[in-house]
Amino acid sequence: MFVRPFDSQQKAVPVVIDGETVMAAEGEMLASVLLRTVPFYTRTTPVSESRRAPYCLMGVCFDCLAVVDGVASVQTCLVPVRAGMRVERQHGRREVPL
Amino acid sequence: MQSAEVIIVGAGMVGSAVAYGLARAGRRVLVLDGGDGDFRAARANFGLVWVQGKGADMPAYQVLTRDSSDLWPQFAGELAEVAGVPVDYERKGGLAFCLGDRDFEARGLALHRLHNQLSAAEQDCEMLDRVALEKRLPRVEFGNNVSGASYCWRDGQVNPLRLLQAMHAGIERLGGRVLAACEVSQIERGEQGFRVATANQVFGADKVVIAAGVATKGLALQVGLDVPLRPQRGQVLVTERMAPFLPLPASGLRQTAEGTVMIGATKEEVGLDAGTTMSSAAYLADKALQVVPRLAGARLVRQWSGLRVMTPDSFPVYAQSQSHPGAFALLCHSGVTLAACHAERLAEAIDRGVLPANLEPFHHQRFSRDVRQAI
Numbered sequence: 125m126f127v128r129p130f131d132s133q134q135k136a137v138p139v140v141i142d143g144e145t146v147m148a149a150e151g152e153m154l155a156s157v158l159l160r161t162v163p164f165y166t167r168t169t170p171v172s173e174s175r176r177a178p179y180c181l182m183g184v185c186f187d188c189l190a191v192v193d194g195v196a197s198v199q200t201c202l203v204p205v206r207a208g209m210r211v212e213r214q215h216g217r218r219e220v221p222l
Numbered sequence: 223m224q225s226a227e228v229i230i231v232g233a234g235m236v237g238s239a240v241a242y243g244l245a246r247a248g249r250r251v252l253v254l255d256g257g258d259g260d261f262r263a264a265r266a267n268f269g270l271v272w273v274q275g276k277g278a279d280m281p282a283y284q285v286l287t288r289d290s291s292d293l294w295p296q297f298a299g300e301l302a303e304v305a306g307v308p309v310d311y312e313r314k315g316g317l318a319f320c321l322g323d324r325d326f327e328a329r330g331l332a333l334h335r336l337h338n339q340l341s342a343a344e345q346d347c348e349m350l351d352r353v354a355l356e357k358r359l360p361r362v363e364f365g366n367n368v369s370g371a372s373y374c375w376r377d378g379q380v381n382p383l384r385l386l387q388a389m390h391a392g393i394e395r396l397g398g399r400v401l402a403a404c405e406v407s408q409i410e411r412g413e414q415g416f417r418v419a420t421a422n423q424v425f426g427a428d429k430v431v432i433a434a435g436v437a438t439k440g441l442a443l444q445v446g447l448d449v450p451l452r453p454q455r456g457q458v459l460v461t462e463r464m465a466p467f468l469p470l471p472a473s474g475l476r477q478t479a480e481g482t483v484m485i486g487a488t489k490e491e492v493g494l495d496a497g498t499t500m501s502s503a504a505y506l507a508d509k510a511l512q513v514v515p516r517l518a519g520a521r522l523v524r525q526w527s528g529l530r531v532m533t534p535d536s537f538p539v540y541a542q543s544q545s546h547p548g549a550f551a552l553l554c555h556s557g558v559t560l561a562a563c564h565a566e567r568l569a570e571a572i573d574r575g576v577l578p579a580n581l582e583p584f585h586h587q588r589f590s591r592d593v594r595q596a597i
């Protein structure tokens with residue numbers, strides 16, 4: 125789907141998506157990593173559980189939600205990657221959080 | 223000139239319910255609604271169909287509210303059928319949470335006093351202490367300070383946006399019309415009853431019902447009705463959708479059919495200002511966390527405000543003009559709760575052209591009477 129043309133100046137950082145380690149460019153937004161990572165979606169909707177991927181990339185559509193370091197419903201288009209970040213795709217409705 | 227038997231000015235909660243009731247009674251109705259920039263409580267409210275705690279020192283309002291609550295199940299069923307829009311109505315009872323022992327005691331006393339003012343009615347409220355409350359809501363972990371709640375079996379909830387949509391669709395299915403972006407500027411006597419004008423159109427009708435929410439005052443003056451009203455701002459927060467955990471609605475906290483949790487609403491005297499403030503968001507969030515601390519981990523997705531349509535004693539105003547018979551003005555701050563009653567009883571009264579004895583106490587004359595008594 126999307127490919128990231130790494131420039132040689134940028135540092136690559138590893139993030140873990142659903143248990144799989146993926147390389148990201150330092151400073152890029154998590155949503156763009158998810159956009160180029162199979163199977164290309166971040167969450168399923170609470171009602172029909174259909175798949176959604178990042179869409180607006182500017183914090184308004186909420187389609188890019190995922191669980192980031194244990195915190196659910198994070199807008200991944202607003203979060204820069206950090207080395208070792210643990211990300212899980214989010215499925216359906218959340219339980220009332222602990 | 224387009225004409226109808228009854229023109230309703232305002233397609234909010236009150237105008238839509240009355241128009242629906244009149245259309246169902248076979249009247250040709252025309253509903254003229256304003257623009258998207260208007261203050262519209264119908265699109266900002268909390269969606270409670272609420273009885274408990276209402277009507278202190280106004281038994282007629284207690285009766286009216288109960289009556290509407292009792293009419294709601296049939297009203298919701300019929301709307302779904304006529305309009306084809308389900309409104310997510312539920313009537314499993316509702317709660318008002320108490321924080322601390324004094325609050326619990328005070329709530330019990332207040333409800334008891336209210337009940338005494340209406341001796342003939344059966345008591346529909348009860349106090350649940352903490353243990354009873356936990357038994358009733360096993361999936362909720364309550365905050366330490368929650369001492370219990372009052373419970374009323376007549377309380378319920380509805381999706382207010384679907385309700386509005388259903389009433390509009392219902393009016394049209396029954397042969398009426400709802401026109402958007404038709405802000406009424408002038409109402410006067412015409413050859414056939416009334417002449418109702420917008421900036422570029424004129425309509426005629428035998429009767430005219432003014433239900434324009436906080437914009438009612440100026441229009442009502444044109445037909446000789448000087449109704450006292452002020453806006454009162456309510457701010458609301460809503461969370462992301464979550465798995466169901468709160469099976470009963472509570473005053474200020476309810477989980478919708480879609481799973482979002484609504485937290486509300488403030489009561490602010492700020493005039494015609496539908497803005498939102500950080501301090502109110504903090505106040506509402508704090509209040510909700512005292513009841514259900516685990517909500518701290520939930521995401522808020524929106525904050526908004528709406529303006530309640532308030533009268534000096536907070537009770538509705540239903541009045542027909544003496545100088546312009548056939549012209550009515552309607553105001554209330556619980557238009558969702560009263561929608562069933564408005565569609566049924568109020569529409570019928572307007573159709574007959576006489577407000578019956580049980581609605582008489584709601585004429586705004588009561589405010590001038592109060593003044594005279596005070597002197």
Ligand SMILES: Cc1cc2nc3c(=O)[nH]c(=O)nc-3n(C[C@H](O)[C@H](O)[C@H](O)COP(=O)(O)OP(=O)(O)OC[C@H]3O[C@@H](n4cnc5c(N)ncnc54)[C@H](O)[C@@H]3O)c2cc1C
Binds near residue numbers: 405486528557
């Ligand atoms: C935060 C909040 C929470 C609430 N919660 C509840 C609740 O839980 N339960 C409950 O029962 N009630 C609740 N309410 C109250 C309820 O929403 C109102 O009582 C109800 O919406 C009032 O109905 P209305 O038709 O008088 O006014 P509105 O619903 O405001 O509608 C007025 C309509 O008139 C139109 N209009 C204005 N000027 C003109 C004009 N010149 N010409 C034509 N049209 C015009 C507007 O466009 C609008 O559509 C709440 C209100 C608020 C603000």
Ligand code: FES
Binds near residue numbers: 155177179180199201
């Ligand atoms: S992509 Fe739209 S909010 Fe993140």
